[in-house]
Amino acid sequence: MAVKLSSASPAFERDFRSLLDSKREASVDVDEIVRSILEDVRARGDAALLDYTVRFDRVTAGSVEELRITKAEIDAAMESVDPETLKALELARDRIASHHARQIPKDDRYTDSIGVELGSRWTAIGAVGLYVPGGTANYPSSVLMNAVPAKVAGVERIAMVVPSPDGILNPLVLVAARLAGVEEIYRVGGAQAIGALAFGTETIAPVFKIVGPGNAYVAAAKRRVFGTVGIDMIAGPSEILVVADGRNDPDWIAADLLSQAEHDESAQSILITDDADFAERVDRAVATQLRTLPRSDVASASWRDFGAIIVTESLEEAPALVDRIAPEHLELAVDDPEDMLSRIANAGAVFLGRYTPEAIGDYVGGSNHVLPTARSARFSSGLSVLDFVKRTSILKCNADNLRQLGPSAIALAKAEGLDAHGRSVAIRLNL
Amino acid sequence: MAVKLSSASPAFERDFRSLLDSKREASVDVDEIVRSILEDVRARGDAALLDYTVRFDRVTAGSVEELRITKAEIDAAMESVDPETLKALELARDRIASHHARQIPKDDRYTDSIGVELGSRWTAIGAVGLYVPGGTANYPSSVLMNAVPAKVAGVERIAMVVPSPDGILNPLVLVAARLAGVEEIYRVGGAQAIGALAFGTETIAPVFKIVGPGNAYVAAAKRRVFGTVGIDMIAGPSEILVVADGRNDPDWIAADLLSQAEHDESAQSILITDDADFAERVDRAVATQLRTLPRSDVASASWRDFGAIIVTESLEEAPALVDRIAPEHLELAVDDPEDMLSRIANAGAVFLGRYTPEAIGDYVGGSNHVLPTARSARFSSGLSVLDFVKRTSILKCNADNLRQLGPSAIALAKAEGLDAHGRSVAIRLNL
Structure with a gap:
């Protein structure tokens, strides 16, 4: 039911781009x-x-x-x-x-080589609304x-x-x-x-x-x-990308793909594997499990409309494809997941090995399940403490520091035509 | 020319609110x-x-x-x-x-008390556009x-x-x-x-x-x-808030106020002081300096329309006012600026003491001059390295960890009606 792509096919680049560009959200104009x-x-x-x-x-x-x-x-x-x-x-x-x-x-306060004091101080946001x-x-x-x-x-x-x-x-x-x-x-x-x-x-x-x-x-x-x-971010429909070799139990991987598909008809589940036979077995396992899933209607629609199985010639191809997809959730069900992770840059959360189904992260893993969707893991991160604090930068000069740095500040203010900037420095140095 | 407020006046709260609510940006509908x-x-x-x-x-x-x-x-x-x-x-x-x-x-990888591996890994954003x-x-x-x-x-x-x-x-x-x-x-x-x-x-x-x-x-x-x-943030017109006691040179403080006023007719410069006489002298010094400032037209309009001098009975009142203003730039030209800073939460960048004019931070201080405007220092920070990286969270369970955490994940999946989530865990535990 899901779309099937093969990286050996001449049409692969076109098909993969079309997968990346698929619009999953109905944009209701409200x-x-x-x-x-x-x-x-x-x-x-x-x-x-x-x-x-x-x-x-x-x-x-x-x-x-x-x-x-x-x-x-x-x-x-x-x-x-x-x-x-x-x-x-x-x-x-x-x-x-x-x-x-x-x-x-951590706050940072330090004195630099010429004696200027600098720093970054973090404080909590005073009041937050939770929808x-x-x-x-x-x-x-x-x-x-x-x-x-x-x-x-x-x-x-x-x-x-x-x-x-x-x-x-x-x-x-x-x-x-x-x-x-x-x-x-x-x-x-x-x-x-x-x-x-x-x-x-x-x-x-x-x-x-x-x-x-x-x-x-x-x-x-x-x-x-x-x-x-x-x-915070504007969250889109959930996604999972599973990279799996042929030594996985197809039922386990099928269950993982369905765990996101059941969220929403616009959710997306993708499998990348180097084993075409394994891919077929996962596909059949998905079909079997769908028959007994309470949220079968939702999961079937998601898998039919947005699910994908990508068969590569080697798992060496996976990191580059992962980075282009920039998935919200990424499972690496392979022998050496740490090595593969080291070659991947864009993913909201990574679940390593064969015993870390994504659902653990949804509930009790400890990491956050609010994660970047719709390829935004290329430029943003999951929710964290950093979303509830803000930083104040700190600068403190004494008269000697100002004598050292002042002339350069005055030169740049002049170059930018901002004379009052220059004056605020010059007046303290009797320049 | 700037508006003058006195915290001793019965109208202060109303006037201060009106200052906070003043709309400085013409919202051109483009x-x-x-x-x-x-x-x-x-x-x-x-x-x-x-x-x-x-x-x-x-x-x-x-x-x-x-x-x-x-x-x-x-x-x-x-x-x-x-x-x-x-x-x-x-x-x-x-x-x-x-x-x-x-x-x-810094990346963080650790194993928790029950043996689950967790972590946060930071990577640079691959491609950035600079306008x-x-x-x-x-x-x-x-x-x-x-x-x-x-x-x-x-x-x-x-x-x-x-x-x-x-x-x-x-x-x-x-x-x-x-x-x-x-x-x-x-x-x-x-x-x-x-x-x-x-x-x-x-x-x-x-x-x-x-x-x-x-x-x-x-x-x-x-x-x-x-x-x-x-x-990044959508930057508004520049702002400076100077908290100064009466022992400052009024010419220095006037120069600092004008260094932001010259940016833009919508810029805002505010002085808070506990010395009414000093406030008058700063006001006169601003008028004097405006006469010889090349960007006098811009700075005069800004000071006239959005400038403010707030006289308090004591500088003890300053931190609470600062937090409500949440200024982009804050100068603390007082004897013990560190103490005052410790009682302030909301400011983009703070310049401590009498020898740190804000303009140093604009050019050669080392900290960033891209800072939160329009009171957004209540919830956001200046530009930093964090704006150019993103975090991937990492979770790794082994079979034993999954046996320990799995039942709770299954219970929560059930409570949320997400059976496929529960299945992806249960299937690995033969539950």
């Missing part, structure tokens, strides 16, 4: 409605947020304060969760926290993956928003919030929630940055408020 | 024309790029290849530059390189500030674009490019240059990220291609 919702929330605050929430989510509430999730609601969610799931969420929380703690950047989707993509693991790194970074205030269409809210999302230490939660969503976080309302204080996934309205709203606040 | 230029460059490549360049920049050329700056042109620029300016640019280049080398992030404006904002120092960190990060290919309206090109920009090691330079600009870098043309290979300042067309084009490529 920009105009999003613009008007944002303007309305900016102008009318709480009243607008409440109006849209009542209308779009069909909930009843007399004020935004009523839309705030109470401590009692979170307590109730904690009591409703089964012990196994709670234990798994706690393990995930702890492993995410440990891994991300290593990402906290959590309602409906089918409402994942407690995503709450942990976004909130835990923010907490580790030292963010003081995290305001979470999550819509409850028809009043329905997944209690596991509240459990994950509690485990991550998030206490300020509002039952709102869509562009109106993004507007409330960015501009603030009477009830919700504005934040400085908004993270978290969302639908087309949320994505468009985040793009529009970018500048007023910071935003 | 989005529609930019959209059509980008589409045309994407569709017609070189032909479109050439058409727009000939039309908008009034240059004659028969091909995009002819728009590439030759080695001979750069050689000629190198010979035309006066020795003092060349020496100053070399000093700036060397100091920027030394400082930014300290920002190269350099033509006309009045055509600064060789900006070329260094953007290109040197990219080189330090290990970026293999830097493609620079700079328009030459009526064929005029500042030779110092070519000198700075040569000093930074940039060799691929095209005489093109505007949205068409951004399109060429993002999508590629027959002559110009596409890049993965575009950095550098530009006018409204360039900014709109960068916003539009964001996603296809990475972009």
